[in-house]
Amino acid sequence: MSGQLIELIIFAGIAFFVINKLIATLGTTSDDDPTKRPSFFGEKTSMKDVTTSSTTITNKESSIKASILKPTFATRKNKIDLRGLVVPENDTDVKEGLVDVMNRVPSFNIHNFLKGAKVAFRMIIDAAYKNNEKELEQLVDKRYIQHFKGLSTGYGEYISQNDPELQISEIYMFGNNIFIKILFVGKNITNKIKDLHEEWTFTRSTISSGNEWYLTNIDRPQ
Helix, strand or coil: CCHHHHHHHHHHHHHHHHHHHHHHCCCCCHHHCHHHCCCHHHCCCCCCCCCCHHHHHHHHHHHHHHHHHCCCHHHHHHHCCCCCCECHHHHHHHHHHHHHHHHHCCCCCHHHHHHHHHHHHHHHHHHHHCCCHHHHHHHECCCCHHHHHHHHCCCCCECCCCCCEEEEEEEEEECCEEEEEEEEEEECCECCCCEEEEEEEEEEECCCCCCCCEEEEEECCC
């Protein structure tokens, strides 16, 4: 075997190793560091991934090894305390959906997300009441914003000193997108709604460079 052929084989092996490493760590560049960008809704801890890049890489490598060696569902489900945070009849589906999300984004923190959801709810209603187009565009998916504007006239002004209660109705992955549906319940939250009972769906892409979440749908279950 010639020396040139041996060199080609060595370089091919090195390239294969580098490509595998890139695939394993894709999406964990320093651009994903939440301390270097404003987070969702302008809150540093709202609905953000808060681990560092190195921790994310470690968690991804661990999840890959765990998925090969044993199922991850039971392990992760038992580590997350969701008592009182899930619509009871949807408990099993929500926990399964959360596992799917955490397998894709290991640094995702559902408790931080729920804190951000409360902030999001108030900010979106305030922005609609004040007709703040710029803020709405940062909070509501552009494909849904016109429909939301039609609904927003029914909210009026946010008048409550307390946030509405919230529970998780649904979590699921569709392609590269995460969908989380939150049930908001409260009384006299706005001056036009006496009894609030709505499900808001927030969506985030797992392949975008940022961690932004957007409102993509509102349901009013009976």
